[in-house]
Amino acid sequence: MSSNCAPSATRLRRRSHHAIMGATLELVSEVGYPKLTIEAIAARAGVGKQTVYRWWPSKAAILRDAVVHLCQDATGVTRDIPDTGDLAADLKAVLRAAADTMSHPRYDLPARALAAAGIADATLGAELVSCILEPQLQLYVERLAAARRAGQVAEGIDLRVALELLTGPLAFRWLMGEAPLSHAYTDTLVDLALRGLAPRAA
Amino acid sequence: MSSNCAPSATRLRRRSHHAIMGATLELVSEVGYPKLTIEAIAARAGVGKQTVYRWWPSKAAILRDAVVHLCQDATGVTRDIPDTGDLAADLKAVLRAAADTMSHPRYDLPARALAAAGIADATLGAELVSCILEPQLQLYVERLAAARRAGQVAEGIDLRVALELLTGPLAFRWLMGEAPLSHAYTDTLVDLALRGLAPRAA
Amino acid sequence: MSSNCAPSATRLRRRSHHAIMGATLELVSEVGYPKLTIEAIAARAGVGKQTVYRWWPSKAAILRDAVVHLCQDATGVTRDIPDTGDLAADLKAVLRAAADTMSHPRYDLPARALAAAGIADATLGAELVSCILEPQLQLYVERLAAARRAGQVAEGIDLRVALELLTGPLAFRWLMGEAPLSHAYTDTLVDLALRGLAPRAA
Amino acid sequence: MSSNCAPSATRLRRRSHHAIMGATLELVSEVGYPKLTIEAIAARAGVGKQTVYRWWPSKAAILRDAVVHLCQDATGVTRDIPDTGDLAADLKAVLRAAADTMSHPRYDLPARALAAAGIADATLGAELVSCILEPQLQLYVERLAAARRAGQVAEGIDLRVALELLTGPLAFRWLMGEAPLSHAYTDTLVDLALRGLAPRAA
DNA sequence: GCGTAACCGAGACGGTACGTCCGGTCTTAGT
DNA sequence: ACTAAGACCGGACGTACCGTCTCGGTTACGC
Numbered sequence: 001m002s003s004n005c006a007p008s009a010t011r012l013r014r015r016s017h018h019a020i021m022g023a024t025l026e027l028v029s030e031v032g033y034p035k036l037t038i039e040a041i042a043a044r045a046g047v048g049k050q051t052v053y054r055w056w057p058s059k060a061a062i063l064r065d066a067v068v069h070l071c072q073d074a075t076g077v078t079r080d081i082p083d084t085g086d087l088a089a090d091l092k093a094v095l096r097a098a099a100d101t102m103s104h105p106r107y108d109l110p111a112r113a114l115a116a117a118g119i120a121d122a123t124l125g126a127e128l129v130s131c132i133l134e135p136q137l138q139l140y141v142e143r144l145a146a147a148r149r150a151g152q153v154a155e156g157i158d159l160r161v162a163l164e165l166l167t168g169p170l171a172f173r174w175l176m177g178e179a180p181l182s183h184a185y186t187d188t189l190v191d192l193a194l195r196g197l198a199p200r201a202a
Numbered sequence: 203m204s205s206n207c208a209p210s211a212t213r214l215r216r217r218s219h220h221a222i223m224g225a226t227l228e229l230v231s232e233v234g235y236p237k238l239t240i241e242a243i244a245a246r247a248g249v250g251k252q253t254v255y256r257w258w259p260s261k262a263a264i265l266r267d268a269v270v271h272l273c274q275d276a277t278g279v280t281r282d283i284p285d286t287g288d289l290a291a292d293l294k295a296v297l298r299a300a301a302d303t304m305s306h307p308r309y310d311l312p313a314r315a316l317a318a319a320g321i322a323d324a325t326l327g328a329e330l331v332s333c334i335l336e337p338q339l340q341l342y343v344e345r346l347a348a349a350r351r352a353g354q355v356a357e358g359i360d361l362r363v364a365l366e367l368l369t370g371p372l373a374f375r376w377l378m379g380e381a382p383l384s385h386a387y388t389d390t391l392v393d394l395a396l397r398g399l400a401p402r403a404a
Numbered sequence: 405m406s407s408n409c410a411p412s413a414t415r416l417r418r419r420s421h422h423a424i425m426g427a428t429l430e431l432v433s434e435v436g437y438p439k440l441t442i443e444a445i446a447a448r449a450g451v452g453k454q455t456v457y458r459w460w461p462s463k464a465a466i467l468r469d470a471v472v473h474l475c476q477d478a479t480g481v482t483r484d485i486p487d488t489g490d491l492a493a494d495l496k497a498v499l500r501a502a503a504d505t506m507s508h509p510r511y512d513l514p515a516r517a518l519a520a521a522g523i524a525d526a527t528l529g530a531e532l533v534s535c536i537l538e539p540q541l542q543l544y545v546e547r548l549a550a551a552r553r554a555g556q557v558a559e560g561i562d563l564r565v566a567l568e569l570l571t572g573p574l575a576f577r578w579l580m581g582e583a584p585l586s587h588a589y590t591d592t593l594v595d596l597a598l599r600g601l602a603p604r605a606a
Numbered sequence: 607m608s609s610n611c612a613p614s615a616t617r618l619r620r621r622s623h624h625a626i627m628g629a630t631l632e633l634v635s636e637v638g639y640p641k642l643t644i645e646a647i648a649a650r651a652g653v654g655k656q657t658v659y660r661w662w663p664s665k666a667a668i669l670r671d672a673v674v675h676l677c678q679d680a681t682g683v684t685r686d687i688p689d690t691g692d693l694a695a696d697l698k699a700v701l702r703a704a705a706d707t708m709s710h711p712r713y714d715l716p717a718r719a720l721a722a723a724g725i726a727d728a729t730l731g732a733e734l735v736s737c738i739l740e741p742q743l744q745l746y747v748e749r750l751a752a753a754r755r756a757g758q759v760a761e762g763i764d765l766r767v768a769l770e771l772l773t774g775p776l777a778f779r780w781l782m783g784e785a786p787l788s789h790a791y792t793d794t795l796v797d798l799a800l801r802g803l804a805p806r807a808a
Numbered sequence: 809g810c811g812t813a814a815c816c817g818a819g820a821c822g823g824t825a826c827g828t829c830c831g832g833t834c835t836t837a838g839t
Numbered sequence: 840a841c842t843a844a845g846a847c848c849g850g851a852c853g854t855a856c857c858g859t860c861t862c863g864g865t866t867a868c869g870c
Contacts, residue, residue, distance in 0.1 A: 016842085033322045037830060048843040053832065113322055119377050120235050120318035129378060161371070161390050165398075169363070169370030175321050175377070176331060188363050196367075196398030215821075239851055250822040255853065417816080417866095437726050443856060452817045457858065517726055523781050524639050524722035533782060565775070565794050569802075573767070573774030579725050579781070580735060592767050600771075600802030619847075643825060654848040659827065 019045035020052060024066040025110050033063070033113030060117045060124045067110050068132065081139050087147040091190045095170065099181035102174050115175065137163060144197075154199040165193045221247035222254060226268040227312050235265070235315030262319045262326050269312050270334065283341050289349040293392045297372065301383035304376050317377065339365060346399075356401040367395045423449035424456060428470040429514050437467070437517030464521045464528045471514050472536070485543050491551040495594045499574065503585035506578050519579065541567060548601075558603040569597045625651035626658060630672040631716055639669070639719030666723045666730045673716050674738065687745050693753040697796045701776065705787035708780050721781065743769060750803075760805040771799040 023044035028036050038059060042049045056062045079097065082090050101107050118125035140163045147153045153162065169189055173179055225246035230238050240261055244251045258264045281299065284292050303309050320327035342365045349355045355364065371391055375381050427448035432440050442463060446453045460466045483501065486494050505511050522529035544567045551557045557566070573593055577583050629650035634642050644665060648655045662668045685703065688696050707713050724731035750765045759768065775795055779785050 034319075038832085039830060042843090046843080048845080049832085050834085050844090051842070054841095059831095116318040116322035119321065119379070120315055122379055125379055129380060133378075157394070158390065161387065161394065164371040164374060165367065165391070165394055168372070168374035169366040171374050172366060172370035176335075177321070177324055177327055178331060185363065188360065189367075192359070192363065192367055192398040193394075194398075195400075196394040196396075198397075218821080240853085241851060244822090248822080250820095250824095251853080252823085252855090253821065256820075420816080438723075441856060442858085446817095450817085452815095452819085453858085454818090454860090455816065458815085520722040520726035523725065523783070524719055526783055529783055533784060537782075561798070562794065565791065565798065568775040568778060569771065569795070569798055572776070572778035573770040575778050576770060576774035580739075581725070581728055581731055582735060589767065592764065593771075596763070596767065596771055596799075596802040598802075599804075600798040600800075602801075622847080644827085645825060648848095652848085654846095654850090655827080656829085656849090657847065660846075 016045065016047050016051055017055075020047060020062065021066045021069045024062050025070060025106075028063060028066075028113050029105070029109040032109075033059075033117060036063070036113070038062070060114070060121065063110060063114050063117065064124070064128065064131070067114050070107065070110065071132075081143045083143060083146055085150070087143070087150075087152050088190055088194055090143065091166065091194070092187050095166070095186040095190060096183045099170065099183070099186050103181050112175070112177070137167065140167065151199065153197045157197060162193075162197050165196060166190065218247065218249050218253055219257075222249060222264065223268045223271040226264050227272060227308075230265060230268075230315050231307065231311040234311075235261075235318060238265070238315070240264070262316070262323065265312060265316050265319070266326070266330060266333070269316050272309065272312065273334075283345040285345060285348055287352070289345070289352075289354050290392055290396055292345065293368065293396070294389050297368070297388040297392060298385045301372065301385070301388050304372075305383050314377070314379070339369065342369065353401065355399045359399060364395075364399050367398060368392065420449065420451050420455055421459075424451060424466065425470045425473045428466050429474060429510075432467060432470075432517050433509070433513040436513075437463075437521060440467070440517075442466070464518070464525065467514065467518050467521065468528070468532065468535070471518050474511065474514065475536075485547040487547060487550055489554070491547070491554075491556050492594055492598055494547065495570065495598070496591050499570070499590040499594060500587045503574065503587070503590050506574075507585050516579070516581070541571065544571065555603065557601045561601060566597075566601050569600060570594065622651065622653050622657055623661075626653060626668065627672045627675040630668050631676060631712075634669060634672075634719050635711065635715045638715075639665075639722060642669070642719075644668070664730075666720070666727065669716060669720050669723070670730070670734060670737070673720050676713065676716065677738075687749040689749060689752055691756070693749070693756075693758050694796055694800055696749065697772065697800070698793050701772070701792040701796060702789045705776065705789070705792050709787050718781070718783070743773065746773065757805065759803045763803060768799075768803050771802060772796065 020041060023041050024036070027040055027044060031040075036059060038052055039049060041062065042052050045052075052062070056065070079094065081094050084090055102111070114128065118128040141159050144153060144159045144162055148155065148157075148159070153159075166189060170181065170186065173181060173185070179185070222243060225243050226238070229242055229246060233242075238261060240254055241251060243264065244254050247254075254264065258267070281296065283296050286292055304313070316330065320330040343361050346355060346361045346364055350357065350359075350361070355361075368391060372383065372388065375383060375387070381387070424445060427445050428440070431444055431448060435444075440463060442456055443453060445466065446456050449456075456466070460469070483498065485498050488494055506515070518532065522532040545563050548557060548563045548566055552559065552561075552563070557563075570593060574585065574590065577585060577589070583589070626647060629647050630642070633646055633650060637646075642665060644658055645655060647668065648658050651658075658668065662671070685700065687700050690696055708717070720734065724734040746769045747765050750759060750768055753759045754761065754763075754765070759765075772795060776787065776792065779787060779791070785791070
């Protein structure tokens, strides 16, 4: 996933690595991404600055790995999408779970900061999309493809667009940070979107 | 729109104000938001640093006003939504225009930087939403309400959610910055969303 | 004395002038010369900055006039030297008075600041010497000349050097600001110096 | 001499330290103390501002160390006072040397600036006196004490006052900066002062 | 006694330097 | 060999004043 850049190496002491990830997540929650400094991360982790610079090229990269680290711990984001045959129920279940995860401060603050950094910096953004976002979205596409084979989705619909009909509004609400990501909201979203995707009632 | 926060004062020289807005837009396009510095803005605008600090509390606030300034010049973002009776056509027209504006570098780079700042900083985010985003979104809600009265949208649908079904995916694609915002895409979006919103073929 | 540079004009409101002088003396006593700012003087005096800049070219010039202003009020510095025929007694009296004046905070702080400015800036220093110091020193030279005519001082002595034998040590002690300027000290100074100046007991 | 306050640390690079001292002396001679800025010192020395601020608390402290640095190089100020038995000759020799040093621009400009700063700021003044001035003056007191034991100076004279009779006028002339510090002047000073100090021709 | 011109307070302006903070590199000691 | 510690150069931060420049408003002088 990020094997090309993450330390994960034999040489970086496991303890230091863990401390840096933890300190980064703590600090970004406390002071926000713009005021997050590498000096503070090193100090909080009880580590020399050079130890940080040796393994990560930038503040954003540290946070990226820290969020990946967090996800691997919690397995709260990347999850398989069930296929019970009932597309609506399956999507509602997985979107409810996603909304809950994104609402939890432990995940919300760092991920939001990381998303902001990715939006501002195209390079980082592409990296985040390919490392974190795309694998997850691909699972949705696959589930929708299965549904189409089952006749639950109209032919001729670009599944990528269909996917965005579901995830776009949720992501948008999350980034806006104004309205809550309630289960009622995600359920409504699934209902409306699936109605749009359904084959003509011909 | 943002009369409560912009300087707009009698005392700030019109020339300086304009120069600061212009320099900000130029610089954010050239070096990006994180490397945008107030010193550089002041220098590029041929203005003392204090003149910037006197009127704006932060880099983000300058950029916010600069973007508002840009919008007022171009009238490219806040635009009325026509009501020809054909909801799909009306929405396609306005979404095409919005996509074009958001694709143009002159608007894209500053707005993306501003959006990123707003996502990272909740206070600024709320301000941006209420100053820039909300007024525009409200126009969509009104157009959808008119359509519902005309029987083109099912009763019992939360128009706010309906709105997000249209704008969420577009905003998401824009923020991801990967796929192009083509007219074909926005048209498809309108078609799928409206199918979801349409009254049951009772 | 400083008629060439002081405002003293008909146009500068008497009240503003007085307020500026007072504010300057207050502030220099409170924060010291280096931290004395023209903005603070204007603010304390309830006067626009331009009113200060209109009449004085520099911080030093304001302080110079303020000290002159202070001296004219107190007549504590420029004073005639009595001639009772007893040179030692006359000098002791006048040196005691000078020491007392220089010890008084009201005079000490501004004058010390002004002296420091004069030492650092040769131009100001020459001005201070010719405007303030020289007239006073000249009185000593005249008294010493009278004493020489009376046979109390040896012929062939440069009266200027003789004068410095008296005033130099006192000024030095004052500038050092360590030892107190006691009457015992000034008396001793007069005794030792006059012994050096006395005609040979041949 | 000032080992308690100078950086002298192991960590401050020798090269940077030397460059800062040199740049300070150059700049204070070029533009004077009031226009001496820490930014300019750092720039001239090819050093980051923080490296200056890390080791010195103020402009005055830098200059103080620079002057001490200068003195140690030149050994032009702190010098022993010879004791040939001829008090007058010894004092004349040492005062001539002191006058020459104080007249030399390389020493005069920085030292004058430092003296001015010390006069304006009591804390710095006390520091300068105890670090630089007092050790030198003490040598004079010791020489005078030896002379008194040899019967060349009257009993009952406060040697501290006697010392000031010599150095006070010289320092005063130097600070006034008007009259030159000629050898004739210092010789006359010694003659007059010693006449005042001599034992009564009983 | 009435215009008008200088002076007033206030404070914004383009600047310079302040002293602090942090970025990213390099050096030093100590495991 | 790799670490924690931290000094190094550079450069932006936000603040304080500099000396200049408009602003209206108020004297007070000359007609």
